[in-house]
Amino acid sequence: MPIRGGLPPRNPRFIGREGLLADVRGLLGTGPVVLLPAAEHQLGGTGRTQLAVEYAHRYAATYDLVWWIPAEQTAGMRAALVGLASELRLPEARDINRTLGAVRDALSRGEPYRNWLVVFENANRPEDIKPYLPSGAGHVLVTSRNPRWTSEVAQAVPVPVFDRTDSVDFLRRRSPELSAAEAERLAEGLDDVPMALDQAAAVRVATGWSVDEYLRRYQRRAAELAFPTPIRVAWGLAADALAETSPAAFQLLELCAFLASAPVSWELLWAARGVVPPELARTVRIERRLKAALRLTGRYGLAELDPPGDNVLVHPLVRGMLGQQLSSERHAALLRSVRAMLAAADPGDPDNPAHWPRYAAIVPHLVHSDVLGADAEEIRQLVINCIRFLYARGDWDSSRDLAAQAVARWRDSLGETDEQTLLASFHLANALRAVGRTADARSLNAQTLRSQREVLGGDDETTLATANSVGADLRIQGHFGQARQLDADNLVRYRRLFGESFPTALRCANNLAVDLRLLGDFRGARALDEQVLRHRQMIFVEGHPETLSSRAGLAFDLVGLGDYAGASALLANGYADALGADHPMALWAGRFAAIAARRRGLPQARELAAANAELYRQKFGDLNVETLGALVSLANCARADGDLDEAHRLLERAVARYHAVLGEEHPFTLAAAADLAGVVRATGRYAEARTIDAEALGGLRRSVGADHPFTLSCANGLAADLLALGEAQQAREIALDTVARSRSLRGAAHPDTLACAFNVALDAGDEPSMQAAAEELQKAYGEGHPLLARALAGGRLETEIEPPPL
Missing domain, CATH: 1.25.40.10 (Tetratricopeptide repeat domain)
Structure with a gap:
């Protein structure tokens, strides 16, 4: 059996159309097909949707997958395609556009299903669905009222009215007691229009009218209209009959004139029980009465109900005719009711x-x-x-x-x-x-x-929310200090208004910790993150995204402070697993775990970083700032493994994309460039590395200052470039300045400070100082760490940069 998603039930009263079905079957093999109304019935009512439903059911066995997509509105169409992504086992990206692109591409490739049918119903704007149309071996069927479909997009198949034989068969199937002659008269009177015939058959069954009675009413109604059409006349008879039988059911139908051609749940209408006029409230406030009234609209052929009767669907033509017959006062009253109903829901x-x-x-x-x-x-x-x-x-x-x-x-x-x-x-x-x-x-x-x-005022909750958003804008610009000032002010206001444990106050505190990390103040960030984590653990269950956010942020703080084992331990609890591997907070935790593993010299670091970078790419795309951070982490792992070619390729890509997304002067762009210089330096191209490092160092000093960790790491690299190029005096001056600043900022025992101190001793040929620095490095990293082997071999030590999340 094929997989079927959203496919409406098969119409047991479907009749004829054999030639059309064969034509559609044949044309689908050469590209998408769009079913359009025949030229003389541009508004529809000729049975396009029913033809598509019948085709999907009749040929379902020839497909692995059949997926029905309501396309009248873009949001509904996109939601249906997201559901298809789940069926195709595609990861759901944070940006739904990436998910939709992945659906199109997977169908086009035939993975995992080669034979598929996708139906876009009521796609009245070709430009809306064109980006989502797949190619490949599968089939695309479209229904539309819009004749502006070009042959490059889809092959047009006009759907005409019934031929007389089909009209007669259709009517007699609905009412077996009809003679062929009676059915012929009825079909002739309604010009064989399928929708009109369906409404006539429904009304006759509901009211018991004979064919003569129906045609007599039909002719009288047609004479009253300036521009009678079979659908308009048949609809009017059905609407009058329903209104006479059940005024409440008809009023419910009138409400649907202001709703879309999408299923309307009885629960949505039930939400209106306190806002509808008194004469309708009695029906709406009791579930069984409401559902009975909805069934009546279907019985009179004015709406379709799903098999359980939970959802009602009103044809666009019916909605249009309902609206046209309303007085201005009635129109305004119903519109107020519908709006109030939606708000109540x-x-x-x-x-x-x-x-x-x-x-x-x-x-x-x-x-x-x-x-x-x-x-x-x-x-x-x-x-x-x-x-x-x-x-x-x-x-x-x-x-x-x-x-x-x-x-x-x-x-x-x-x-x-x-x-x-x-x-x-x-x-x-x-x-x-x-x-x-x-x-x-x-x-x-x-x-x-x-x-x-x-x-x-500055203390209004919405003002504070916007201020938080402005803080995010400042971070994206690289104005970390301004973001800290704004978020610090916001936090004071939030805590004064709501208390320090209020969730939005905790989010603001979390943002301030982000600012401090970006400024290189890992001690301040750690203190704030620990405080936020304690409060979140009190109000949220473990595994909640916000609790995990605090854990991940705290882990990055520990990395920044040189406590790599502590960072690994904090992330080893498995709380991220409950959220799914591609949840944003789980992705943070995964990246930080890979960073900590690399810093600890663990062999699995690169594998962790590669899996994390791919998940980021799938979730957020190639040009997302967080994806680029994961790319830098992967490049650093590749370099640690000695794979300089791969590290160079990844960092070149990261620098170019940071430049495109954030600009050439953003600290992240400059930091990635400094990492790239380290790889270039490792291949012996010292002059090229010096050029990159000098430009990056100047930019970092301007943007984040001389005492920022990014700047210190870049300066450590530039000293190595200068030394290799024979400029020993300038190299020593920069190296000594870097050690002094690192001790002041990070402390003498920080692993990166120790690495810089070792480099100074190495450059000077000071064996006792080299030995002392190596012993301190062993205390920081533990025995057997690859960095110690490099130091003992007399190699200069690098201090790579890992950009924190924005």
Whole structure:
């Protein structure tokens, strides 16, 4: 049996279309096929979706995988493709775009399934699905109302109305008591339009009308309309009959005029029980009454229900006709009800994955109900929560688009300094940063923070959230000192307002520890991380992402302080396993464990670093700052193994990508360049290494100062370059200055200070000092460490740089 995802149930009343099905089958072998309405029925109703459903079921046995994707809205389509990624056993990237690209590529390669069918339903904008269309041996089937499909994208197959024989067979299958002559008359009266025939058959069954009675009502209704069409007339008869039988069921159907062509759960409608008019509230507030009313809409052919009856789907044509027949007053009242219903269904806390299914059910309906135009604050808050949900789920493009629409609309209607306009601006900046538009994010955040401080004050919770985001912008720019000042001020405010154990206060403290690490103050970072870890252990279970974040940060602090065994022990508890290997916090822990293992001289360090770098690449992509940090760690492991060619290749790539992402003067770019100089130096190209080191050292002194660990490591390398090139006096001056600064910053017993001291003694030929330094190194590293063997062989010692997380 093939794997089937999202495929609607097979229609037991499907009839005919044998020629069309054969045509589709044949054309799919040469490329994607799009089913379009026939030219004389551009609005649809000719059965395109039912044809696609029948094709998928009829030929399912010839495929390994059949996947149905609702494509009317981009967010829903992308969510369905993420589900397909899971079925294809693809790792889910933090950025959903990477996951979607991986789905397309895996299908195109035929891995793990060669024979597959992917159906995009209601793809009315070819440009929306074109990036996701796979090639390869599988088949792509599309349904659309839009005739603007070019042959380069898909082969168009118009779907006409039934021929008369199929119309008669269809009607008699629905009502076996019909004679062939009666069915012929009914089919002729409705011009063989499948949707009209289906509605007529449903209404006749529900009401008991004879064919004569139905046609008499049909003709009378058609005469009342300026532009009668079979679907419009048949729909009107069905709607009137439902309204007469159950006003409540019809009112529920009217609400659907403001919702999308996506399944609407009874739970979503049930959420409206406190906000709908009194005449509808009696039906909505009791589950069995609500479900019975929904079944009636299906019985009259005005909606489709899934087999359990939990979800109702209203055809776009029905939704359109419902909207057209409303008075302006009725339209406004129903729109208010729908918006209030969606707000009532908001579960809150959009960062909680347990709430994501509810948000996924709400998001498709935001556009059709025009929630951005709502006056009520709680409805605008729903929009903000949906923006955050999309961001948390990794759909940064959709989050950005919704946030940008909200900011634009609310600036016009509420003003630039309205609290919710500013909050939407904050979320827009987050999404912009996530998609790589860091300069735009920085500018928007700065503007938002100024406005929030003026309007809301510096102690407002939303102001503090934006200030934290500005801190992230400063770190990305390499302005670590400014970030520390801002985060320190934020922490004072958070603790004064909420107490030091409040989760957001702990996140702010965590950010300040990040700043201190980036500034090379590992003692300060350690003290803060230990404090945050204790508080998080009190309020979160072990294995919680935030607790693991503190453990990982503390481990990096210990590495910075030279306690490599302590860092390894802190990360050896297995807490990261529960989150999954590609969780961001697990990736942090994995990278730091590899760094600690390399510093301890353990042989498994390179293997750990390689696995970690690949997971980072899959999760975040090649141009992500954290991926580049993992790449540097892997290069340092390759160098420690003596694989200079691989280390050079990795570091050249890291430097180029840091340059593209962060700029040439960012401390991380310069640090990676200093590591690259070390590899160049190891191959004997001292002049080239000197050029790289001199440029990097000048940049580091300007950006982070002469006493930063990055700067000291680079200076240690430059001294080696100069010595090899015969400039012994300048080399000694730099080496002595580096030792003095390292002792002041890191302490005399720090392994990197000892390495620099050993180099000074080696350069001077001072055997007693070399011996003393070697003995101290043995205490720091333990016996048998590769670095000791290098020192005993008279080799100069390197001090590689490991960029911390931003």
